[in-house]
Amino acid sequence: MAKQKVLVAGASGYLGRHVVREFAARGYSVRSLVRSQEKLACEGPNLEPPIAEFVEDIFIGDAVDRASLKEACKGMDIVFSCMGLTKPLHNITSQQVDHLGNKALLEDAISHSVRKFIYISVFNSYRMMDSDMVKAHELFVQDLRDSGMPYTIIRPTAYFNDMGMFFSFARKGHVFLFGDGKNRFNPIHGADLARVCVDAAENKTNSEIAIGGPDIFTYDETNIMAFEALGMEPKITHVPMWVGDIALFVIGIVNKPLKSIMSFALSVSRMDNVAPATGTKHLKDFFRELAAKSG
Ligand SMILES: NC(=O)c1ccc[n+]([C@@H]2O[C@H](COP(=O)([O-])OP(=O)(O)OC[C@H]3O[C@@H](n4cnc5c(N)ncnc54)[C@H](OP(=O)(O)O)[C@@H]3O)[C@@H](O)[C@H]2O)c1
DSSP states (O other): OOOOEEEEETTTSHHHHHHHHHHHHTTOEEEEEESOSGGGGSOOTTOOOOOGGGOSEEEEOBTTBGGGGTTTTTTOSEEEEOOOOOSOBTTBOHIIIIIIIHHHHHHHHHHTTOSEEEEEOOTTGGGOTTSHHHHHHHHHHHHHHHHOOOEEEEEEOOBHHHHHHHHHHHHTTOEEEESOSOOEEOOBOHHHHHHHHHHHHTOOSOEEEEEBOSOOEEHHHHHHHHHHHTTOOOOEEEEOHHHHHHHHHHHHHHOHHHHHHHHHHHHHHTSOBOOOBOOSOOHHHHHHHHHHHHO
16 A cells, blocks of 8 residues: 655654654655754754654745745645744744644645644643734634644643753753742653654544643642752742733833743643643653753
């Protein structure tokens, strides 16, 4: 039987690399949609695997230039997209990338009779619609639901690469956390999430899957674990949410892209984010690996 062909959009990112590897391991032929192919050959800062050897075909495109995505889905059976704006970039909005970029990809997928579209949104999105990033994800989700294209929407909690950010702060000696640090969540490793994503390719009915990792922690416990992996005394300062709200307001005046990303970070800090659990990879081990790498 001929290999199934899948386009992975966002293949150079944290989740995208794990997904490319998982699709390739299960016998799919993988086309990567990337802005630049340089990252594919080397390990990422959060231990994301190099994936150049798992990719059969590279398509260069940029969500901001929607015309550049035309024909990305030609010859594909499945499209998987975790293409999204996660870092503030001057003059680029979540609406351009998460909503309109993915919409252009969906239109291309429909024109090429792709049989399924798998999309990554966020867990608890309906409670965070004041974040531009979450709103942009959900505008695309609605387009996908309305399109007639068979779909799976995956709604994960935080990934381990975001926990890598806490690790970097801990390494600098001091972590500042918005809120009292008591909210709970279950972050997930990219490899564990990738298995859920690739399972979805064979799922015949339209579905939405909320998913998190195997262990539940508070934000305080997470950061203490990062300090312990580094062999350092934990130093955590809790910053009241209202200080974050004022900072967000001021940042919104001078730097809208940063506001969009920061408002998402504030929103998730305000609530518990515990999704149905899966996976075998533990945050403690991830922090230990990061500590071993950083010497
Ligand atoms: N990280 C989390 O905790 C978390 C939790 C829930 C949901 N999500 C969602 O999951 C998705 C993936 O997250 P991640 O942490 O894996 O992010 P990531 O590492 O930043 O990867 C994002 C991917 O999107 C690509 N991308 C960004 N802007 C683009 C553009 N203009 N044109 C084409 N490609 C573009 C990036 O390409 P470059 O390599 O060229 O930048 C990268 O491949 C995002 O949509 C995010 O909102 C993340």
